[in-house]
Amino acid sequence: MNLVPLFCATALSLSVSADAGNPIITDVFTADPAALVHDGRVYLYTGHDEAEVDKPGYVMNEWLVFSSDDMVDWKAEGSPLSLDDFEWANVHAWAGHAIERDGKFYWYITAWEEARGEFGIGVAVSDSPTGPFKDALGKPLVTSDLTENPMNYEDRRILWDDIDPAAYIDEDGQAYLFWGNTNCYWAKLKDSMVELDGEIHQIELPDFVEAPYIHRKGGLYYLTYSKGFPERTAYATSESLEGPWEYRGVIKQLAGNCNTNHQAVVEFKGRDYFIYHNGGLRTGGSFRRSVCVDYLRYGEDGSILPILPTEEGVVSADEPLER
Template identity: 40%
Template structure:
């Protein structure tokens, strides 16, 4: 029993160490892309692909380089636990262990088993191009055991799997166009011949199919290069294999110029969400990407409102956490900007720079618990010294703290008693008072 308790305590400490608190991008300590997101047992599981920088002899320079997959989980869309590597290219019996091309995956549950689908090139002598393999586990975070062979009859990338209301499984993939087929109940073999899905634009690259159903309508979402970079589009049908009818743009091309995008759509606690990726953590090289999420809404006729990307993203931030105000909801037109803390190590995140009187930034959905905060801590520095006003936004702006940032050349945490004690859900506004340049990493209430 003593050993069991020690093991349990160790596991809790490991999971806590791997707990990531983030807005957009959701995961900020590694590159992630192509998010497949699922809800299993009231928990959210994120199965992304894993970009890494190519090095001599390991991947192709200037191109996508991916050797394994992680899985992340969350109960609140804010705190994400990294469960580590679940499938690696050198542990898949049929895959080329030197390809570094483990692209967009997916995962689904059936009868208590979890089936993880992934594309990879086969070893020499196997099928040319990409095949799709399956790894099976008893839990959504593994351990996953790869099957000895890929699924016969599929040659392509970006697998997506859905189980319809009648229990029939379907698998979709991309190979120049979008394809689909029925799956046998074992989830490892095709139960029908592949069919080319109809109802999509004829011109431009289409990939990354992701199907979901709502109120009897089947929505096929996919990235499409209509011009130079991918945007997210969708089509609708009354049948899982179509024919589909083009319905519009789900998300415009990235403002940053990131060439790819890739999506999944889930409903969680009566709200729909779009998960996608951008190049936030590597703006100079868009083959190292980062997963994002924003809320998604439907019109009365069932069509989807276009999703506008945000930095704030989704989820509620506890007031006692480090609130990264650089992931803002809104800001003044001038006098405030966001830059990397360390351009040589972008995983350190961003900072907010205030350099004009009355410049401000707003961060929405901060939850103050029953034990009301008495202090605010601000990690900041200022070569000139300056003062920050911290306010809550209800019907009117209410100042809850005035924090003097001392003149200096190093980051330091300044702690200040609050003027008033907020409770419940609040939007937070940080504003400069007077002149002086102030840089802020985070704020926290306790």
């Protein structure tokens, strides 16, 4: 992401179009998706792009939640979390990721902290996947003084490599947090889910930019991420979350009129889905993005087959797939 001045914008309606196809949300601009499955529903967590038409810049003040029981019809659950919920955060409600543990839901977010002059990763907690969420710490969980090689844009005094968190809980119950811009970081989380446990590590990945995301399939761990700029989606695999990671290539090309790619992967009712954003709405673009969903498929060797974005999207998870 490029940090540029903010502009005021009027929030759009949070209703959801009943029409199937991509983008899946058409009445509000959504970006940076994350998803989890809970009690037979998929919960989609997104950022909210509010930039005005023809005024470049990321204007993001809150996060949104949607839910679905079939991956086609999405219910708007409102905005259970915003910058106002973090006393330390000033602007830039950027990418986040939600995860459930022991009946509580933890939402890791990116925001700008004016006091430090940098981006930080915060965490909010709720008893429900739709909130309300509250700041679990009263301060960022991750700041640049914890990481070895912070990206420092001295001309604008920006520290912003601590963005785009993604959490994962392994089969043995150990939780991990991945994040980064230019540098890809990971660390273990304590059982509380609001404290790092031990040292912070780095992963060397070709042209890593941002948006790390972890999922597992068939005994392999998959780390998808945004590569280069404008961004493509690439991935690596490993037999352990702690590596080593083997780079496997690009799976999704440029998102048309949108400079960024940011993905989530979810398995629901026996099908694998790739969730991403583009600038596909009529007045969309790099700062007015929209979430889409297509199928994720694997080769016999465990490779991820190229993601081919479609206008049609997916069919109801309760309907049979055409063969």
